[in-house]
Amino acid sequence: MDKLNEISYALDTFYFLISGVFVIWMAAGFSMLEAGLVRSKNTVEILTKNVALFAISCTMYLLFGYAIMYSGGNAGGVIPDFNLLLTPEHTKNAVNANTEDSPYYSIRSDFFFQVVFVATAMSIVSGAVAERMKLWAFLAFTVVMTGFIYPVQGFWKWGGGFLNQVNFQDFAGSGVVHLAGATAALAGVLLLGSRKGKYASNGTINPIPGANLPMATLGTFILWMGWFGFNGGSQLKISDFENANAVAQIFVNTNAAAAGGVISALILSRLIFGKVDLTMVLNGALAGLVAITAEPLTPNALSATLIGSVGGSLVIFSIIYLDKLKIDDPVGAISVHGVVGVWGLLAVPLTNSSANFSSQIMGISVIFVWVFIASLLCWWSIDKLLGIRIPEEDEYQGADIAECGMEAYPEFTSK
Amino acid sequence: MDKLNEISYALDTFYFLISGVFVIWMAAGFSMLEAGLVRSKNTVEILTKNVALFAISCTMYLLFGYAIMYSGGNAGGVIPDFNLLLTPEHTKNAVNANTEDSPYYSIRSDFFFQVVFVATAMSIVSGAVAERMKLWAFLAFTVVMTGFIYPVQGFWKWGGGFLNQVNFQDFAGSGVVHLAGATAALAGVLLLGSRKGKYASNGTINPIPGANLPMATLGTFILWMGWFGFNGGSQLKISDFENANAVAQIFVNTNAAAAGGVISALILSRLIFGKVDLTMVLNGALAGLVAITAEPLTPNALSATLIGSVGGSLVIFSIIYLDKLKIDDPVGAISVHGVVGVWGLLAVPLTNSSANFSSQIMGISVIFVWVFIASLLCWWSIDKLLGIRIPEEDEYQGADIAECGMEAYPEFTSK
């Protein structure tokens, strides 16, 4: 029987690692999506932010985040155990995984899977603050978000803290990852203000088209692919009948929800705008994916399609409405990950009888309030220290030349 | 022994799911390939078509296609059992997979793998009709193709229907997927006519270069990668010596055939055109892949290289010849997937002694006749109802502004 356990352990570890690679791949997806949806003069900077945030997230989570999030914690599951900050001993335990530490997979594969989730949350932020935020201010926020703000609320749910204890259900992170990322973005956007020229003084909302829509489409497909790791890996185990069936169901539902999101955004954008808007269709796909993330297991494939399609509609109304509020989000990240993340969390009790609305609402509120206040404080401090907004002339000229001294497409643009 | 069965079941399920993800990734490949090979003014529309067709395919196949294709059928394997259209009961069975339903993997993982094949077939169509077909006419065809035309012929072979009973051999779908897709495309192209300016009245054939060849190259690499799921997953099982060896052989052969296709297209395009034509080399890679898809298991790696290299040559001659016939296929899809698909099917008996030419020819004929007639009827009906071709001035201005109201690269093109 021993060898049997070893193979089971190996299979679960491999499943975890492959899922993690797909999630890492989402970093490329966010980069391409955001690079495609900004103007060419701000493209190098957004690319730099995306590569750098991924690296910083991984390092901060290694140094602090993982320990905070899975510390065991105390005080009724509210305060994580900060004494567990990464010490050589901790590293050693994580490295020398054995069946006692983690009964069915290598603890390092668990770390690998978790580390990429925090990067995903952070990637959500970069899109919303694009085209006007200083590079180093953004990176400073990344340090705090991934080393502290995210892991604390992650501890509350996935680390066994109080949100988990009150039966808040969030399978793969519509709340812990997507809502958290969108909330941090919202706090930043409110402090930062809108891009010059976006909202005219006479009330007109000027569309600012992205420079490279094939790139944005590629980014969406990458995210779609990566989401199978994101949701599929969150079952945490595959090596028996029940778990294998569960993972298969999750893959089917994840795909079905994305498809539903596309179809509803396709039809709705045609009805509202008269023509199909590709960027809305792409956001519809992502909205379908975010919507199913809170509970990809209990719906059947038809319900998943419907849950996704509600997400795909919601995102369009949300983008339109945020623009009316003059909340300027160049890629629609707050709508996709925040508004639809809330929808996904509220939809859990519709198919999962062990969930209830009041716990879901409590979870949503706690994540939103914590991340919003902590982020606002952090953005505000950075603003006082470094300034978060690039100077107006740099914004006109483009962040690329100002912040990075180079152009994304030096031969293509005539300016 | 029970736990052993569970692990085997889990491994096969996981293998199936990962293969399916690679096939889903092919949707991105087709999008990038086609977006790279059309002019910039028609790029948003082709991207929209590709995202939308994938979503519609997945949903139609969930609602109708899977049930038709794997219905069991009757009347000598000709008429599928339409009574099995997705009912809650059917969904429930598919969801609640257990070892009785499917002896070695989750039935949902099988659905996941099958659903992405129909999307692949449909992706083939979008390239051939690019730059002149109405968006909504195309989407209407997608509904019928993926919900009815494709599953019926899929039933004939993979659902155990009459083509399977007469020993027609098509391992991973040179016929059921690629020839079927190319045939539907051909029917559409014949009704649609060529792009304005492609064939001058004096007989000159004007090349219309694609706007973004790095994107087209990326698309080809994505397809190459995805094909390991497409062919490798079609072994359907990996958890014992024989199947593991088979899957490994399929991976090696799939890669070898693509390499062979590249090398022959490289040399042949140099000989014919005097210079190496990158788009021909890319089509050579795809042709090698299509050619090996009908039988990726029985050839050794050298034979696979040769089978692929014949495909890579054929595709060049076919593209040249179709142009002489004024059949305008902007991306060469009919040649790659249709002509080379036929080659792949005819090559099966060369290495697989259980196959024979007459059954292969019968299979090719049946698929071609069925898909061609059904598609022609469908395209014709849509033409009467909606019109399939965009107005001439829209074609001149570009489908993007006309159909989607936006540009793919608003800052790059000087028009």
Place this chain on the structure above:
Amino acid sequence: MDKLNEISYALDTFYFLISGVFVIWMAAGFSMLEAGLVRSKNTVEILTKNVALFAISCTMYLLFGYAIMYSGGNAGGVIPDFNLLLTPEHTKNAVNANTEDSPYYSIRSDFFFQVVFVATAMSIVSGAVAERMKLWAFLAFTVVMTGFIYPVQGFWKWGGGFLNQVNFQDFAGSGVVHLAGATAALAGVLLLGSRKGKYASNGTINPIPGANLPMATLGTFILWMGWFGFNGGSQLKISDFENANAVAQIFVNTNAAAAGGVISALILSRLIFGKVDLTMVLNGALAGLVAITAEPLTPNALSATLIGSVGGSLVIFSIIYLDKLKIDDPVGAISVHGVVGVWGLLAVPLTNSSANFSSQIMGISVIFVWVFIASLLCWWSIDKLLGIRIPEEDEYQGADIAECGMEAYPEFTSK
């Protein structure tokens, strides 16, 4: 127990095949990286080279390379057994894998994994010689490099030859793959000379910016992703506790090193140039990955971050220094893969007590001397036969029109 062995065999085979697919995907990464870092007028040619080199590598390695590298060899492990050049018998053995041939996975999956490594080595070369080398000269070199030069030194280490016998440690190929590729590139670049206009006669070094930085960033992310297969697969086995833990550790360390490379390049480029240079950050990520490739298993995650961050700093100094020497490497490949490859090999004894510096230095020297001399001879012969450099007017006009008769972005550039 028999069925248990079968499942273990299947899992290891599957792990190997998936790892191989990720490595194949690196071919796309190199293509996009290089296509993004050259000027638009040389883009089609670099894409063609990348697709063609992959196909030629796979075919040459099938025909000759694999047999040379894993021949068993003789004469003290110096001279491989060339009698083992691929014969039908050899193919047959490789195809008809069973547990006797290879105790725990299909031999074909091993071939699949190995074949993609040689393509990686060759991909390194194409970037360094970009924008001025003749297409067919490059392809001729590819034939010799992948069919002979690479496999011989591969035999010395991984085929059990004399470098392996003296305890030279190179886990996944900082030396055998990356240093070898960079050395072949260096020999080519020295013969070829620099691009026109790069080094002015008054000593000024003119930067020649790449045409498409989002593409280059995408390429880097693809390589990052593919590296999990490259390093993770090099453990060669996953199906028991020890190996599963090892693979998980390798995944974590590979990611940590890349992150470390990014962070150090980010900070250092800011300090040196005053602004963050995205291309340096991308090279920092790759440098981190190359650095950890020689020993991704024994460091803990913090050490891996440090090893990567040294790589990320080294690469910047190396790129600056090579420019001072007027060694013109458009994508920085010699620095990333060569200089940092050496660092990775020298870092092995820091965390792996079974390694020692003198053996590492011996391995580095042998690989460098062998590949440099053999490559120089090969480049020199090709130069005499075909010429390796395109004519000056072609270089001015661009290799694309001259060599391929087409443009990468015909609608975007105003020239």
